[in-house]
Amino acid sequence: MSDEAPNTSDEAASQSESPAGSPLGLNMLFDPTVGVVAAVKPTYGPAPILDQYGMLADHVPTGWSYGMMRMNIYETPHHPDIRSFDLPGDLAGFYRLDLDLIVIDKSMDYTRKRCTLVHELVHRQHRDDTSRGRCGGQAERQCQAQTARMLIRLDDYIIAEHAYDGDITLMADALNVTTQIVEHYRRYVIPTINRSSLIDLDF
Secondary structure, X not given: OOOOOOOOOOOOOOOOOOOOOOOOOOEEEEEOOOOEEEEEOOOOOOOOOEOOOOOEOOOOOOOOOHHHHHHHHXXXXXXXXXXXXXXXXXXXXXXXXXXOEEEEEOOOOHHHHHXXXXXXXXXXXXXXXXXXXXXXXXXHHHHHHHHHHHHOOHHHHHHHHHHOOOOHHHHHHHHOOOHHHHHXXXXXXXXXXXXXXXXHHXX
16 A cells, blocks of 8 residues: 555546536525525635544535545645545445555545545544454444534535435435435434424424
């Protein structure tokens, strides 16, 4: 495994994909009064994904693509090395603790790369070395829950749920995540939310 200096010109960091959270480069907003989805340009928050101590933010800034995430990570101190390689089988990525190295399968689409990067960043925060296989049991479930929470904001989830009648594929497309991330959000995050926090967002 290479441990050379990080290369911010990597194909994924310089990708020409749309910079926003939907395939059209737009955030999708549902207007219940007319029953349509309106498209608006996204806003980019200034908060970095990693702070000066290498700790993860609560959320990935709305609309940030995989390439934007990688460039932002490299601009912060104490960042991991991030590499793209062809990985065997269905392996999407892994984190190697001794090298502080995240490897992402380069054959995946950018949405899967985006989700995998956050997943491995969570493993890194918990010092889980996944280079020899997945963590088991509780550790993996905690990682899945934190990854889903970082990638999906509650208000965005509710908007997508109403806009697409709970269709998980359409919701995932609008939220710029995989269907698995939406499933994990439903399984691990929604049950932990205080019902009173949903009242103002109910349509």
